[in-house]
Amino acid sequence: MVVVRLTRLGRKKRAFFRIVCMDSRKKRDGSALDILGYYDPLKSEDKVKLDTERYNTWIQKGAKPTMAVENLVKTLKG
Template identity: 50%
Template sequence: MAVRIRLTRLGRKKQPFYRIIVADSESKRDGKFLDVLGTYDPLQDPAAIKIDETKLQDWLGKGALPTTTVKSLLKKAAGSEQ
């Protein structure tokens, strides 16, 4: 079972809101997931990214791989904290 850190979409039509989740790579985009790590709201200016760092480090330690989109969001979140 390959575990990925990825986005799942919430919100209404034309008003997206995303959760950053840990899920099996074969599960559907909005299907079953293992854990919620944070949220991403692209409609705010600047985009709001909230991540639970302890959960993130725990899952990365267990071998979960972030998708390219989540990897770029993690870089933005780390840059905005400084």
């Protein structure tokens, strides 16, 4: 099953996340099928950048977003 989830980058105590599509059986930081955007919790503005067109394409193909990704997408829309 393909999932849309966060993968962690950055150094210790300076987390930075990519929003990616990947196989659910892979490790959190494993190889991704597609990189859709990023989430930077340390920024005060523009925390989330997401290519909504590619995101919607993956959702239509059957990919399931995690709760964290769903919440980030809701913040972008609202």
